[in-house]
Each structure stands twice: as C-alpha cells, then as structure tokens.
Amino acid sequence: MTEKEFISNHSYAEKETGEVRAKCSSNIALIKYWGKYNPQLPANSSISYTLTDSFTETVLKFEKSEKLSVKVYLEDVFQEKFSHRIEEYFRSIKAYVPFIDQYSYIIHTRNTFPHSSGIASSASGFGAVAQCLMDMSGLLGEENTEEYKLTKASFLARLGSGSACRSLYKGLVVWGKHLEIPGSSDLYAIPFPFEVSPVFKKMQDTILLIHEGRKEMSSTVGHELMKNHPYAEARFAEAHKNLSDLSKILQNGDLESFGRIVEHEALTLHAMIMTSNPAFILMKPATLAVIDKLWKFRKETRTHLYFTLDAGANIHLLYPEEEKGLILNFIKNDLLKYTENGNSIQDKALF
Numbered sequence: 001m002t003e004k005e006f007i008s009n010h011s012y013a014e015k016e017t018g019e020v021r022a023k024c025s026s027n028i029a030l031i032k033y034w035g036k037y038n039p040q041l042p043a044n045s046s047i048s049y050t051l052t053d054s055f056t057e058t059v060l061k062f063e064k065s066e067k068l069s070v071k072v073y074l075e076d077v078f079q080e081k082f083s084h085r086i087e088e089y090f091r092s093i094k095a096y097v098p099f100i101d102q103y104s105y106i107i108h109t110r111n112t113f114p115h116s117s118g119i120a121s122s123a124s125g126f127g128a129v130a131q132c133l134m135d136m137s138g139l140l141g142e143e144n145t146e147e148y149k150l151t152k153a154s155f156l157a158r159l160g161s162g163s164a165c166r167s168l169y170k171g172l173v174v175w176g177k178h179l180e181i182p183g184s185s186d187l188y189a190i191p192f193p194f195e196v197s198p199v200f201k202k203m204q205d206t207i208l209l210i211h212e213g214r215k216e217m218s219s220t221v222g223h224e225l226m227k228n229h230p231y232a233e234a235r236f237a238e239a240h241k242n243l244s245d246l247s248k249i250l251q252n253g254d255l256e257s258f259g260r261i262v263e264h265e266a267l268t269l270h271a272m273i274m275t276s277n278p279a280f281i282l283m284k285p286a287t288l289a290v291i292d293k294l295w296k297f298r299k300e301t302r303t304h305l306y307f308t309l310d311a312g313a314n315i316h317l318l319y320p321e322e323e324k325g326l327i328l329n330f331i332k333n334d335l336l337k338y339t340e341n342g343n344s345i346q347d348k349a350l351f
C-alpha cells in the first residue's frame with residue numbers, strides 16, 4: 001500500500017463524546033532498526049518478536065472541542081511531557097485522521113511491566129494509541145476491513161515511534177522494505193510472511209534488569225547520530241544481509257545460526273552507539289559480566305541460550321521453551337546477582 005491510501009477523505013459522523021480502549025504489546029528487535037530519514041522511515045529493515053506479557057493498556061476518552069488538547073495519565077498520574085508529545089503527534093497525523101483536532105482527549109494508560117524497568121513503553125504505548133484512533137474512526141462511521149485497520153494502525157504507530165509499528169502483530173514482525181520479504185514496506189510492519197520452524201514459535205525471553213530507571217540516551221538522539229556516522233552505510237548494508245540470512249534460518253530452524261546473528265546485531269547496535277559523535281556507552285560492567293558468563297555456560301552445556309540488547313544496559317535472554325528448566329536455574333543461580341535490584345521479567349513470544 002502507498003502513503004496515499006492512508007489519507008482519509010471520509011465524512012465523519014457528529015459525535016459529542018466517546019471512549020475506546022486498546023491493548024498492545026512491547027517488542028524486542030532481532031535485527032535492529034537504528035537510523036532513519038524523514039518522515040520516520042527506516043534506514044534498514046528490521047524484525048522483532050512481539051512479547052506476550054509485557055503490554056500497555058490504554059483507554060482514550062474524547063470530547064468535541066474547539067481546540068485539540070491531550071491529557072495523558074500513567075497509572076492515574078498526570079504526565080506533562082507525554083501529554084505534549086501525544087498532542088504534537090496528533091497534530092502531525094491530521095492528514096490521516098482528519099477529525100483529530102476537533103476533540104480534546106483524556107488518555108489513561110498502564111503498563112504490565114514496571115515503569116522503572118527501562119523497557120521502552122513507546123512501542124506498546126504508541127501501538128495502543130494508534131489502535132484507539134482506528135477504533136475511534138470506526139465509532140465516527142468509517143468502515144474498513146480488519147486488515148486495513150491493522151495496517152493503518154501500524155502506519156500511524158510508526159509516525160509516533162518507529163519500532164511501535166511492529167507491536168501491532170504477534171510473533172515475528174518485519175518492518176522496512178526488503179526484496180526477499182514479500183509485502184514488506186517502509187510505511188508499516190507486516191507479520192513475517194513465511195512458515196516459521198516450531199523451535200522459533202515458543203521463544204522465551206527473560207529480561208535482566210541490569211539498570212533500572214530512565215534511559216541515558218533517547219532513541220531519537222541515537223537515530224540522529226547515525227546521520228553522520230562513519231560506519232552508517234556498512235551498517236545498513238549488513239542489516240539487510242542479516243535479515244536475508246535470518247529469514248532463511250527462521251524457516252529452517254537452525255538455532256545456532258539464529259544466536260550468532262542475533263548477538264552480532266546487539267553488539268553492532270552498541271558498536272554504533274560507542275562510535276558515534278558524541279559517543280555513548282550504554283552497557284554497564286554487569287552487562288559484560290553477564291555476556292561472559294552466558295558464553296561460558298553455553299559452551300559447557302551446549303544449550304541454546306542467546307542474548308540481545310536494546311539501546312540500554314538491560315539484557316534480553318532468548319531461549320527455546322524446551323530448555324527452560326536448565327536455563328532458568330542458571331539465571332537464578334548465576335545471573336540474577338548482576339541485576340541492580342535482583343529483578344527480572346519473564347516473558348515469551350507466542351504466535
């Protein structure tokens with residue numbers, strides 16, 4: 001679909017007030033999106049697992065108003081910064097949601113994962129808001145197929161936060177045009193279109209909270225720093241190749257190759273962050289200690305335990321459900337001590 005197909009020419013019903021609600025999961029990228037160009041289009045294609053238990057629930061109340069205004073509450077506490085961000089976002093999507101500036105909005109949102117966990121709530125948060133807007137369009141009389149509604153929700157979520165567009169679907173999700181992935185687009189995400197090997201269908205994710213609290217570098221800054229980055233072109237080309245390879249691996253079930261690419265992607269993301277100008281080091285000594293332990297454990301036990309990282313210090317441990325017993329023991333006995341407060345989050349990607 002093209003951008004034009006998301007521009008709305010509907011005439012909407014008059015409705016004074018209403019309420020919609022949505023639930024949207026967070027996601028963890030295997031091939032990372034890092035670098036973009038305007039308006040929020042990715043420099044390379046990416047793929048992620050949508051998490052099952054880490055999600056945002058949002059209730060959006062709207063009321064006819066002379067002037068657009070947004071008030072966001074996170075767990076009933078007013079959020080001034082988020083309110084401004086969402087208001088600005090709403091203004092920016094008027095071409096696609098023409099009624100947006102005829103209402104004032106009160107948004108109540110809560111995450112199942114702790115606020116201090118460092119898990120980005122922007123993906124699940126914007127995903128849920130975009131779904132709410134599509135439901136609101138429906139209440140105002142716009143009729144669409146379920147498929148179009150989901151695609152447009154993904155399109156709208158992307159304009160809020162790039163990786164959010166992947167959160168609209170379960171399982172493995174691709175965002176960004178890739179010639180070997182039919183249907184892929186820079187404008188919205190799609191479910192990974194090939195049959196996935198059963199080993200990759202029940203992947204476990206334990207998130208070790210090495211560092212709780214706010215991220216030290218926003219992804220907006222990170223994407224910007226890729227603009228004059230000396231290794232940017234090589235990175236984008238490699239990401240493209242890594243997605244080609246990973247696509248085949250996900251179909252043929254080769255766990256070792258999966259781990260090699262996923263860990264390489266995580267380390268490359270941090271290599272880009274460390275070699276940008278200004279430079280950032282987002283890993284903590286404990287992040288490296290965990291990686292070292294994990295590599296040793298894997299060598300000794302021949303289990304399929306792999307890690308990935310977001311733009312932060314926390315570690316996502318990925319492993320197949322069949323190996324859960326041994327690996328959870330290892331995490332409890334040898335890795336939890338590296339977390340800031342003994343905290344981890346247990347999640348999984350289900351299809």
Ligand code: PMV
Pocket residue numbers: 028029031032033034046120122161162163164219220269310311
């Ligand atoms: O969607 P953003 O702008 O927060 O960027 C997300 C970037 C990473 O989480 C580091 C990678 C990704 O693909 O999710």
